[in-house]
Structure formats: C-alpha cells, structure tokens
Amino acid sequence: MTQQKQAQKRSLGFYSADPAQHTLLEDTQGLATGALVAALGFYFLNQVGLLTGGTAGVAFLLHYAFGISFGFLFFIVNLPFYYLSFRRLGLAFSFKTFIAIGLVSVITEIEQKFLLIQYLHPAWGALLGGLLLGYGLLALYRHRASLGGVGILAIYIQEHFAIQAGLVQLAFDICVMICAFFVVSLEIVIWSVLGAVVLNIFLAINHRSDRYIVVR
Known part of the structure; x- marks a missing residue:
C-alpha cells in the first residue's frame, strides 16, 4: 500500500495524517477535553x-x-x-466555538457536585486558574475553536479602524479590571x-502560528 493510500486510510479513521486537519473524532475529543480543562480553570478562579x-x-x-450563575452568564455574554x-x-x-462555550457553561455548573475545595489561597488559585485556562484554550485553538468573542471583535476593529x-x-x-474595583476588593483585583498575566504568558509562549493554526 502506498504512503498516499495509507495516509488516506488514517484520515478516514481515528486520526488524520495531515497535522493541519482533524477527523471528527479528533475534533470531538479536542473540544471536550479543552472545555473540561478550561472549565476547571474557571472553577479555581471562582472558588x-x-x-x-x-x-x-x-x-x-x-x-x-x-x-447569577456564571455558566449561564458566560453563555449569554458571548451570544452577540x-x-x-x-x-x-x-x-x-463559529459552530465549534458555540459548542465549546456551551460545554464550558454546562461543566462549570455541574463540576461543583463532583469537586469540593476546602481551602485555596488566591495566589494559588490565580496561578492554577491561569494555567488551566491556557491549556484549555490551547486545545481549543488547535481544533479551530475559541472561548470568547472579544478577540473576534478586536480583529474586526483592527480591519475597519486600523487599531491594533x-x-x-x-x-x-483593563476596563474589566477597572469595573472590578466596584465589585471586589483591591486584593482580589x-x-x-496575576492570573490573567499567567494565562497570556502561557499562550504567548505556546500558541505559535507555525504550530497551532486556528483558521487557514
């Protein structure tokens, strides 16, 4: 059997031989695990x-x-x-992103029934929450999905108003953090x-266009 036929057979099975393409099974497990890990990151932050x-x-x-329920709000805020x-x-x-956000919204609502944390320091929660969100987003990016619309809006503004x-x-x-002063304490902000910095540094190091392709 030629290499081309072997690659075709693999692509029709459990995994794809093309690193830029995924089978339905690969996408399914990628979205599911990415959403699960990201939801765990949200859980640590929320705790x-x-x-x-x-x-x-x-x-x-x-x-x-x-x-109001975070899972419900997370789903609603992303609708526009x-x-x-x-x-x-x-x-x-868009469809994969919709599925991923839906999964995260549901998981964040039910995981408290399976996981109970008696004590967690905010610094450790910020570190673990940021890292877990980074891992979850990386998995979703790898399967061409995301967890939010602000990045899409930012691209739109860049193209139409020449703002990076x-x-x-x-x-x-920054606006979110400023508004946070009216809701939570300075220490929490x-x-x-810290958690946001950890998340963004993790993604900056690991999410490279030559390795992880969101849209071709």
Whole structure:
C-alpha cells in the first residue's frame, strides 16, 4: 500500500495524517477535553472570587455583583459575538466555538457536585486558574475553536479602524479590571491580574502560528 493510500486510510479513521486537519473524532475529543480543562480553570478562579479578561471577565463581574450563575452568564455574554464570528471566521469555527462555550457553561455548573475545595489561597488559585485556562484554550485553538468573542471583535476593529487588535483586547481587559474595583476588593483585583498575566504568558509562549493554526 502506498504512503498516499495509507495516509488516506488514517484520515478516514481515528486520526488524520495531515497535522493541519482533524477527523471528527479528533475534533470531538479536542473540544471536550479543552472545555473540561478550561472549565476547571474557571472553577479555581471562582472558588477564590477571582476574575479574568475577555467575555469571561464580564461574566464573572455580573456573577459576583448579582449572584447569577456564571455558566449561564458566560453563555449569554458571548451570544452577540457569534454573528461576527460567522462573518469573519466561517461556519466551522463559529459552530465549534458555540459548542465549546456551551460545554464550558454546562461543566462549570455541574463540576461543583463532583469537586469540593476546602481551602485555596488566591495566589494559588490565580496561578492554577491561569494555567488551566491556557491549556484549555490551547486545545481549543488547535481544533479551530475559541472561548470568547472579544478577540473576534478586536480583529474586526483592527480591519475597519486600523487599531491594533492587541491594543483593543488590552483596553477591554483593563476596563474589566477597572469595573472590578466596584465589585471586589483591591486584593482580589491584584490576584486576578496575576492570573490573567499567567494565562497570556502561557499562550504567548505556546500558541505559535507555525504550530497551532486556528483558521487557514
């Protein structure tokens, strides 16, 4: 059997021979495990009252301010960005992102029934939460999905108003942290910033365009 036929056979089975393509099974396990790990990261942050950037940060703010379920808020806050995602990144990416966010929203609501933490220092919660979110996002990125719409909005603004996407994302996260002062203590904001820094450094080191391709 030629290498081409062998590769074709593998691509129709459990895994793909092309590193830039995935089978349905690969995508399914990637989305499931990425969502599970990310939800665990949110759980650690939530246990010590921390928050993070992006739409998850907005969901945490509303959760702490009004006592509404974080999982529900996380799903609702991301709804306005799906249309923009569909227009900019296509149906496949948008659908996978919708599934990933839905999974995270559900898992964050049920995992407290299976996991109980008696004590967790905010610094350790920020470190573990940031790392787990990084691992979860990395898995989702690898399978062309994400967990939020702010990045998509940042790309849109960059293309239409010539403002760098990174600056847009940074400005949004700063606004989230400023709003946090009205909801949580200064100490919690500081630890939350630590968690966000850990997350972004992890992604900056490990998420490279020549290794992990979100959209081709």
